[in-house]
Amino acid sequence: MASATLFALFLFSTLTFYPPSTTAQPVTDGDGNIVKNGGRFYILPAGLGDPGGGIRALQTDNESIPLSVVQSPFKGDIGLPIIISSPIRTEFLPEGQVTLSFEHTNREWTVVEGLPEGTLVKVQGYPHTVPGTFVIKKAEAETNRYKLSFCQGVLCGNVAVVRNENWVLAVTQDEPYVFHLEQVLPTSADA
Template sequence: MASAMLFALFLFSALTFYPPSTTAQPVTDGNGNIVKNGGRFYILPSLIGAPGGGIRRIQTDNESVPLSVVQSPFQDDRGLPIIISSPILTEFLPEGLVFLSFQHTNISEWTVVEGLPEGTLVKVHGYPHTVKGSFFIKKAEPETNWYKLLFCKGVFCGNVAVVKNGNWLLAITQDEPYVFHLEQVLPTSADA
């Protein structure tokens, strides 16, 4: 009986802590504009003067193609355009569950791989032994346009953070998250 009561309290607290996506706040870019669901963005460090640049993918270790998701160590590097979408069919991107993928690549959707020498790392599909789970976008600081990503496997979640080990790898840890803002990728004449 006591275990049933504890389980009920857990469910109540979980549902209270993670409200349904239909009531989630819209994600905003660095200028405070509401971002479009499925839009293209650069993910950039939130603090002016923070080390490093945007997010990109590179080839590390024994990869035959670029499968590792990293933060560029160069401040002037905006990274690669990333498509961020929600399974909730709204025009705007709500906080909560998101899918992330690099634009204009065959292997592009983000996933997570456990058991690597550097830890649990963010990779793109195509890497063996991926973990079943989901990415979530949440506001990192109230009253700002700063966000963080979480990766959840069931009820267990970790922050997406930067692990520096030669490369600036995105990893799932309990350390401080990589805090970022979004910058919309402007269409080019090739997109028209």
């Protein structure tokens, strides 16, 4: 009897925390346009008064290549193009589980625990990564502003910016980094 109750609670919590894809709302860009699953975007701070610029990769500490995911401290820097995909095979990007990767490296974002600054967002190639998934959700109802979480099972933390010398993205219980998406416009080389 106890195992049946535990299973029912597990099933309830799973359905509560991970809504079915048919009810997932589409993610929109800063202009309110529905974004394409697997599209290329800049992740930019949502408010006009927000410090800093877009998201990029940076070589920090003893890294031999840029493996750290950071917010640029420079207001005019739009960052690097990021590919955002959902495992749910739809034309549009639904709110929920996503993978993120920088277009120029095609390495997915991951999370590493136990670093001096805390639990940080890195790209594949950094040792001792934590299993889990990134989740995108609206930061506020009726807006085009979003936030990311990193979840291990039903335990989730906010992706926030630690404004140290590198402005690294970290998984914390602090206020999340709130952003909007700007679609990367095709260049003549893309045609």
